Amino acid sequence: MTTPGALTLRDLVSGPARFRAVTAWGPAGAIVALVAMALVIAVLQIGSLGVAARLIGEDEYNRQIATGTLAAPIMLLSTLMTQIPLIAMLWIAADRAGLRAETLQLAQRPLGWGASLVAGGALVAALALLQVGLHAAVPGYDLTQEARSFAAGLNSPLWWGTVLAIGVLAPVSEELLARGFLLTALSNSRLGVAGGGLISNVLWTSLHFQYSWGSLLTVFCGGLALTWLVWRTGSLRAAIVAHMVVNATVLGYLAAFSEA
Numbered sequence: 001m002t003t004p005g006a007l008t009l010r011d012l013v014s015g016p017a018r019f020r021a022v023t024a025w026g027p028a029g030a031i032v033a034l035v036a037m038a039l040v041i042a043v044l045q046i047g048s049l050g051v052a053a054r055l056i057g058e059d060e061y062n063r064q065i066a067t068g069t070l071a072a073p074i075m076l077l078s079t080l081m082t083q084i085p086l087i088a089m090l091w092i093a094a095d096r097a098g099l100r101a102e103t104l105q106l107a108q109r110p111l112g113w114g115a116s117l118v119a120g121g122a123l124v125a126a127l128a129l130l131q132v133g134l135h136a137a138v139p140g141y142d143l144t145q146e147a148r149s150f151a152a153g154l155n156s157p158l159w160w161g162t163v164l165a166i167g168v169l170a171p172v173s174e175e176l177l178a179r180g181f182l183l184t185a186l187s188n189s190r191l192g193v194a195g196g197g198l199i200s201n202v203l204w205t206s207l208h209f210q211y212s213w214g215s216l217l218t219v220f221c222g223g224l225a226l227t228w229l230v231w232r233t234g235s236l237r238a239a240i241v242a243h244m245v246v247n248a249t250v251l252g253y254l255a256a257f258s259e260a
Contacts, residue, residue, distance in 0.1 A: 005109055006109060006110055006111060006112035006113075006115075007109055007110065007111045007112060007115065007233055007235075008111075008112060008115055009115045009118060009119075011111070011232070011233070012111070012115075012119070012229075012232050012233070017193075017231050017232050017234070018108055018109075018232065018233055018234030018235070019105070019187075019193055019230060019231040019232070019233075019234045020102070020108070020234055021184050021185075021187035021188040021193065021196070022099060022102040022103070022107075022184070022188075023094075023096075023099055023102060023103040023184045023185055023188050024096040024097035024099050024103070025093075025096060025103060025181070025184070025185040025188065026185060026188055026189060027185055027186050027188070027189050027191065027196075029185070030181065030182060030185030030186070033093050034177075034181075034182070037085075037086060037089045037090070037093075040085065040089065041081070041082055041085050041086060044081055044085055045078055045081050045082065048077060048081050049061075049074065049077065049078060049081075052073075052074055052077060056074075061074060067152070068149060069148070069149040069152035069153055070149060070150065070152065070153030070156075070158065070161060070162045070165065070166075071152040071153045071155070071156035071158060071162075073158065076153070076158055076161040076162070076165065079165045080161070080164075080165060080169070082173075083165060083169040083170065083172075083173045084169065086173045086176075086177065087169070087172060087173045087176060090104070090173075090176045090177060090180070090181050091104075091176070093181065094176075094180070094181055102184070103180070103181060103184050103185070104176060104180040104181060104184070104236060105179065105180050105183075105184060105230055105234060105235055105236040106180075106235065106236055106237070108233070108234040108235050109234075109235065110233065110235035110237040110238065111229070111233045111235060111237060111238035113241070115238070116237060116238045116241035116242060117241060117245060119229060119238055119241075119242045120241055120242035120243070120244065120245025120246060121245060123222060123225050123226075123242050123245070123246055124245060124246050124249045126221075126225070127218055127221065127222050127246065130217070130218055130221060131214070131218055134214045134217070134218075138214065141214055142212070147250060147254055150162060150166055150250065150251060150254055151254045153166075154251065154254055154255050162251070163251060166247050166250075166251060167244060167247050167248050167251055168244070170243075170247060171240050171243035171244045171247055172240060174204065174207070174243065175226070175236055175239045175240045175243055176236070177204070178200050178201065178203070178204035178223065178226075179200070179226055179227055179230045179236055179239045180236050182196075182200040182203065182204075183196050183197060183200045183227065183230065184196075186199055186200055193231055197224075197227040197231065200227070201220060201223040201224055201227055202220075204219075204223050205219050205220045205223060222246065225242075226239040226242060226243060227239075229242060
């Protein structure tokens with residue numbers, strides 16, 4: 001399953017890195033743009049959730065919010081109203097000076113589909129080993145704490161929404177944000193790709209602030225690996241596919257073994 005002209009697994013470890021920071025955005029402008037996007041998303045969420053609260057009643061609205069899981073329609077709506085507008089706004093903002101493909105790291109020859117899946121599988125194995133190691137080394141460390149929300153969503157009539165939000169939209173929106181728009185803009189400065197990659201990964205990890213410290217460490221390490229993929233290939237496709245593989249593996253495991 002190799003696209004003609006696509007990079008191979010061998011290209012990940014041989015030849016020069018293919019990442020290029022070509023964009024009309026600098027670090028300051030990109031941060032301001034992301035803050036503006038966050039404000040727009042906040043307004044959209046407040047408006048849509050306000051309408052939903054009126055439709056279902058305040059008591060039912062509060063009950064669903066209290067569940068904190070994607071099994072609740074309100075929580076799923078809130079998640080989708082973050083991901084979909086973010087993808088749209090990043091796509092529009094990246095086209096500044098006609099450099100959308102370059103800004104989002106979509107212009108260069110991508111890693112092949114098969115190689116991207118293999119990279120995703122390797123990342124799954126590495127992160128699983130890290131989690132198991134934390135479980136063995138830290139008394140009382142809970143491997144499944146963050147997964148419970150996903151499990152509840154998968155075991156509800158809204159299972160399709162959980163698959164859409166976690167398996168598809170999360171990888172696309174987060175990679176466009178962290179390893180596309182933000183990484184390229186930060187690297188388009190004295191920070192270079194090393195500094196830009198570290199800062200973008202810290203900011204991306206902070207989006208998962210509700211996670212336990214062990215899961216935040218896992219997210220951070222996974223982000224470093226995804227950043228390395230983009231640096232080596234100069235293409236975001238491998239990172240998106242690998243991210244999807246990780247999230248799909250988590251969902252598949254929960255669907256097979258979770259009862260909650």
